[in-house]
Amino acid sequence: MSGPNYTSRRSRLVKAFKSAGVDSLLVSGVSNVRYLTGFTGDSTWLFLSKTNTILISDSRYTTQLANECREIDVDIRDARKPMAVAVAAVVKKSNGKLVGFETDHLTVAQHQTLTAKIESAELVPTSGLTERLREVKDNWELQQIREAIHLAERGIAVVRSSLRPNQTERDVRYTLEAAMRSFGATGPGFEPIVGVGPTAALPHAHAGELQVSESPILLIDWGAETHSGYRSDLTRVFFTGKITKQMKTVYETVLRAHQMAIAAIKPGAECRMVDGIARKIIADAGFEKYFGHGLGHGFGLDIHESVRMSPLSEQVFEPGMVVTVEPGIYLPGKFGVRIEDDILVTNDGHEVLSSVPREFDDAAVEFLA
Amino acid sequence: MSGPNYTSRRSRLVKAFKSAGVDSLLVSGVSNVRYLTGFTGDSTWLFLSKTNTILISDSRYTTQLANECREIDVDIRDARKPMAVAVAAVVKKSNGKLVGFETDHLTVAQHQTLTAKIESAELVPTSGLTERLREVKDNWELQQIREAIHLAERGIAVVRSSLRPNQTERDVRYTLEAAMRSFGATGPGFEPIVGVGPTAALPHAHAGELQVSESPILLIDWGAETHSGYRSDLTRVFFTGKITKQMKTVYETVLRAHQMAIAAIKPGAECRMVDGIARKIIADAGFEKYFGHGLGHGFGLDIHESVRMSPLSEQVFEPGMVVTVEPGIYLPGKFGVRIEDDILVTNDGHEVLSSVPREFDDAAVEFLA
Numbered sequence: 001m002s003g004p005n006y007t008s009r010r011s012r013l014v015k016a017f018k019s020a021g022v023d024s025l026l027v028s029g030v031s032n033v034r035y036l037t038g039f040t041g042d043s044t045w046l047f048l049s050k051t052n053t054i055l056i057s058d059s060r061y062t063t064q065l066a067n068e069c070r071e072i073d074v075d076i077r078d079a080r081k082p083m084a085v086a087v088a089a090v091v092k093k094s095n096g097k098l099v100g101f102e103t104d105h106l107t108v109a110q111h112q113t114l115t116a117k118i119e120s121a122e123l124v125p126t127s128g129l130t131e132r133l134r135e136v137k138d139n140w141e142l143q144q145i146r147e148a149i150h151l152a153e154r155g156i157a158v159v160r161s162s163l164r165p166n167q168t169e170r171d172v173r174y175t176l177e178a179a180m181r182s183f184g185a186t187g188p189g190f191e192p193i194v195g196v197g198p199t200a201a202l203p204h205a206h207a208g209e210l211q212v213s214e215s216p217i218l219l220i221d222w223g224a225e226t227h228s229g230y231r232s233d234l235t236r237v238f239f240t241g242k243i244t245k246q247m248k249t250v251y252e253t254v255l256r257a258h259q260m261a262i263a264a265i266k267p268g269a270e271c272r273m274v275d276g277i278a279r280k281i282i283a284d285a286g287f288e289k290y291f292g293h294g295l296g297h298g299f300g301l302d303i304h305e306s307v308r309m310s311p312l313s314e315q316v317f318e319p320g321m322v323v324t325v326e327p328g329i330y331l332p333g334k335f336g337v338r339i340e341d342d343i344l345v346t347n348d349g350h351e352v353l354s355s356v357p358r359e360f361d362d363a364a365v366e367f368l369a
Numbered sequence: 370m371s372g373p374n375y376t377s378r379r380s381r382l383v384k385a386f387k388s389a390g391v392d393s394l395l396v397s398g399v400s401n402v403r404y405l406t407g408f409t410g411d412s413t414w415l416f417l418s419k420t421n422t423i424l425i426s427d428s429r430y431t432t433q434l435a436n437e438c439r440e441i442d443v444d445i446r447d448a449r450k451p452m453a454v455a456v457a458a459v460v461k462k463s464n465g466k467l468v469g470f471e472t473d474h475l476t477v478a479q480h481q482t483l484t485a486k487i488e489s490a491e492l493v494p495t496s497g498l499t500e501r502l503r504e505v506k507d508n509w510e511l512q513q514i515r516e517a518i519h520l521a522e523r524g525i526a527v528v529r530s531s532l533r534p535n536q537t538e539r540d541v542r543y544t545l546e547a548a549m550r551s552f553g554a555t556g557p558g559f560e561p562i563v564g565v566g567p568t569a570a571l572p573h574a575h576a577g578e579l580q581v582s583e584s585p586i587l588l589i590d591w592g593a594e595t596h597s598g599y600r601s602d603l604t605r606v607f608f609t610g611k612i613t614k615q616m617k618t619v620y621e622t623v624l625r626a627h628q629m630a631i632a633a634i635k636p637g638a639e640c641r642m643v644d645g646i647a648r649k650i651i652a653d654a655g656f657e658k659y660f661g662h663g664l665g666h667g668f669g670l671d672i673h674e675s676v677r678m679s680p681l682s683e684q685v686f687e688p689g690m691v692v693t694v695e696p697g698i699y700l701p702g703k704f705g706v707r708i709e710d711d712i713l714v715t716n717d718g719h720e721v722l723s724s725v726p727r728e729f730d731d732a733a734v735e736f737l738a
Contacts, residue, residue: 105476
């Protein structure tokens with residue numbers, strides 16, 4: 001399969017200019033720049049109009065830009081020239097009059113400086129123009145995401161098969177990262193969460209010094225990143241000892257919420273509705289106040305992307321979207337359970353892209369004596 | 370040594386309110402929140418006034434906040450309530466009328482939403498209030514930074530002693546990261562740059578597939594992160610084969626620029642002046658256009674912090690500041706050399722905190738047959 005078609009992506013973005021009320025766009029979000037140009041560095045903004053495609057960068061990136069973005073004009077500023085001054089010159093030369101900027105990727109300070117330097121055009125706020133394109137993955141992107149999932153799944157197989165009672169959360173995290181790299185990942189898709197017992201009740205805990213033997217619950221939330229920058233995001237809970245009745249109830253409740261939510265994913269379904277399915281199952285089982293986060297999110301170049309599944313979401317599923325589904329129940333001071341898979345919205349429903357076993361009986365890990 | 374005194378840090382911040390024209394401050398920068406409270410998660414903002422210290426977060430972090438920030442009030446919003454709504458309620462209850470926000474850490478979109486939700490007070494732009502405090506490290510922070518440097522130095526010793534001609538840049542990067550972790554680092558302080566020959570001419574290259582044997586120049590820019598979140602930042606160039614006269618000239622020029630710049634660091638010295646010393650040495654040797662970045666930067670919880678040494682800087686050194694000094698010369702398509710150390714500004718001059726050998730004769734690496 002050939003690589004991504006950056007020209008086509010930019011053309012689709014330019015088509016959205018009219019309804020956004022702009023004649024050009026300043027793209028400053030680092031993943032947006034990568035998506036539209038293939039450039040893998042930072043501190044580099046894209047100015048895009050019908051007739052201009054210009055990357056504004058500095059001399060640290062001269063050679064890298066020449067290698068990665070051969071077909072795109074580059075404006076290199078030296079260490080003496082602030083970004084805003086370079087941008088103002090590009091805007092002036094382009095004759096753009098209504099220059100969109102990304103409200104989600106420009107700080108208030110950057111906006112103030114740009115406003116002061118740009119005299120030849122008006123800065124117009126825009127939101128989510130490129131993110132909207134990124135919601136729906138093309139075939140090349142799906143291939144990258146499948147690879148990121150494959151790398152994550154090979155990694156967790158190593159962790160599971162090498163698990164020992166005296167490993168700390170941190171040991172497990174480092175084993176997992178090294179394994180994913182040995183299979184070809186650049187690294188983890190995000191800081192892996194490895195939580196034993198009470199730590200598993202912290203949805204975003206850092207892996208610490210608890211040993212696997214200190215609780216029968218081990219939660220791992222992990223993913224891989226490919227060299228192309230795409231990520232995966234999975235969670236599994238392992239039983240590493242004799243579990244309580246409550247642990248079983250919680251696991252089965254989370255799994256039911258997870259399965260019923262996934263079953264509802266198809267083109268046209270509302271993200272909020274799918275979130276509500278999982279939330280109701282957890283509430284009906286008496287755990288409403290122990291599921292405080294949204295049900296899932298898009299991912300790709302970033303680990304959290306549009307779309308979002310939460311009670312506040314107003315988005316609707318379309319074919320080509322890829323999202324996590326990750327309900328959880330967290331009992332403070334005791335333990336937590338979350339089960340997370342990666343789901344592709346297809347033309348007539350969905351495909352579960354990840355395949356690590358998730359049934360109750362699959363969660364038990366037996367140690368060799 | 371006891372841990373950081375968060376209460377004292379917040380008191381000093383509150384003292385800066387008057388001249389900033391605010392009666393309270395909304396801190397949204399993630400490292401600023403950590404510096405002021407010890408909280409290691411994200412998505413959590415601090416509201417601070419003379420009488421209120423409130424962390425506004427969500428239920429993913431309930432337990433973690435209770436563990437890490439025992440003495441601070443916490444306002445937990447559920448998945449249905451946007452951050453801006455929670456903030457508006459806290460602001461209203463506090464009776465703050467002039468609420469500062471961080472222009473460098475609030476996006477234009479977040480600012481728009483906050484402005485719409487906060488009716489009981491005026492939002493006042495501020496810049497660098499907490500960053501200004503973070504420029505000068507306290508004794509506990511210096512201990513953490515020394516540890517981060519120590520971890521980085523132990524890591525590079527492993528790389529150097531195990532270097533093989535057939536290792537790729539990526540192999541070297543992973544060896545380095547694993548070594549630093551084995552000594553107790555959480556991980557690298559940033560994505561390590563490992564560049565062979567032409568890749569070394571890219572100041573911010575990703576480690577790739579070039580083998581060490583493909584050029585006599587190997588550049589490594591690396592650091593470690595401690596469990597407390599503090600970082601180090603170093604660069605060395607190794608000669609892994611017979612070098613050219615030009616390589617020697619470039620190395621010696623960079624080293625002279627590095628040494629002369631460091632010699633000028635003391636309280637009261639202007640950052641721009643120190644940058645100028647290195648820049649002039651490189652220009653006088655005929656390489657002016659091949660040194661495009663600033664001379665150095667502060668670091669600590671973030672890898673790039675205030676202060677900055679560049680031709681644009683208006684800052685002045687004070688005792689307790691810690692900065693990198695990292696001149697470089699990059700010859701596109703050929704090779705690059707950068708030498709970087711970590712410097713503490715002392716009461717009467719400076720201390721070079723890092724000690725990896727850097728003389729010309731130290732750079733040669735001999736392979737075992």
